Amino acid sequence: MDLGRVETSTFQFAEGSSALRLESGQTLGPVTLAYETYGTLNAKRSNAILVLHALSGDAHAAGVQPETGAVGWWDPMIGPGKAFDTDRYFVIASNVLGGCKGSTGPSSPNPATGKSYALEFPVITIADMIEAQRHLIDHLGIDKLLCVAGGSMGGMQALQWVASYPERVASAIPIATTLKHSPQQIAFDEVGRQAIMADPAWKNGDYYATGQPERGLAVARMVGHITYMSDQSMEEKFSRKLKNSDYTFSFTADFEVEGYLRYRGDNFVRRFDANSYLYITKAMDYFDLSGDKLIPPKGRIDARFLVLAFQSDWLYPAYQSEEIVRFLRSRHVDATYCEIASTYGHDAFLLEIDEQTHLIRHFLEKTYETLPKGAIG
């Protein structure tokens, strides 16, 4: 069963003197978050699940947008009878702070100037994204989330929720993610940022009147897509197949893989803001909950964890998930871990539906059943 038509809502906060205080020390306000909800909040408000998106995601996680016909980015996972079962749970998805899909980001108007923020937008972190979401969760009247879940940067947000508000999450499902960005992950992000900033159309970020640095952003996305696949999935998908019957002996896209990357890049510039790409990748690079930062030395948390990784994911390799699990077990935290066999690479968290559905559904059931008595309503 699918959700059918869904609407995106917005929530505005941090107005006037109550501006959002950021990790950098700067303040930001007012702030708008775009969000969607699926299912019904129960009387005890104990069945809410926050689903967190990756780098280029948005609030449209499931169902169909009536105007565009667009299907949510995790639609196979969210809906009646699915992993995040909307017959039982109330699922919330929001676009991150710094994004360009309805939430406040560098492309939003700066109230001080009336023009887009561009590089006037303060540098944000994953913790700042969670701080903004916390306002949304308060607004929705939810004291404690049944679960925070997401893949890649969504997984970082899930971990950050535990670090920032341990008493407000009953469980977390970080998928294909890490406790800290590695030099390799930072390096790929930096290549993407350099591609954008090297495009003359970037104009130091001040391009909103003239059009965005399409070439640069497309190249950044092409690099990204390579890191989301695996050697094997690329071989299966493209091999050395040609777009036409023969080599052209020119620099047009002869190979299907070239055509695919160009298509993906060109598509991306139509739906994503280049400055948002800079800000969000930087937030990921700053992410570091290693050491005791996930749970402070004397802290104790009662959240349960389901940690998932994928065998062929070389961008967020399984060893990084194993580090999360080792840390959790050292702090007596209830954790389940599975490295799912998959050839899809990092993209697997969007594609390996059956395995994730089985694990997530049972994990959530157990979490929901073991809530303190009186909380299930």
Place this chain on the structure above:
Amino acid sequence: MKNDILRLDYRVIARIIPEGARVLDLGCGDGELMDLLQKEKKAKVQGVELNEQSIYKCVAKGLSVVHSNLDKGLTGFPDQAFDYVILNESLQEVRNVELLLRETFRVGRRAIVGFPNFGNWKARTMIFFRGQTPVTKSLPYHWYDTPNLRFLTIKDFEEYCAVESLKIIESHCLAAKSEVRLWPNLFASTAIFVVAPKGGNPT
């Protein structure tokens, strides 16, 4: 609980584990034993398992399990976090037994070790009369498909405990349907030992 259809070794282990104990099951398989200990003994159980399909079955039972190879050790588990560490039908499949046992006694107070007895008379006769590697109920594999890296007898394990200063707290030698008291190394097909370091646990 339908105890009658449960494996005898599970029943024996469930009798050993006290109410509410903290238990780590290394090589927990589909989680049947953990499920039994959780339900009957209110034990706080956790598992480690290498097989991905078994992880799915454990999670379906509502159990907490970590997908990992025991040869990687037990890094991360705090010292003395468990009352019992179970190595049932798994010790003979690991590469570095001594490392794993050291780790076992670091994280747990006592170990419950269960293994197929290679000294069983059926195994002995198969080697002696047929000249073939034994294939029996407790050793059901052929030489080419066995996950067992080691073949040991009850006597071997007792000797190992003596050499390594491990105290045998109790032992159960089992045939298909009951415990064996007479000449266990000849008649038992599997054995379950509860052991702990003689001089206290290393930390």
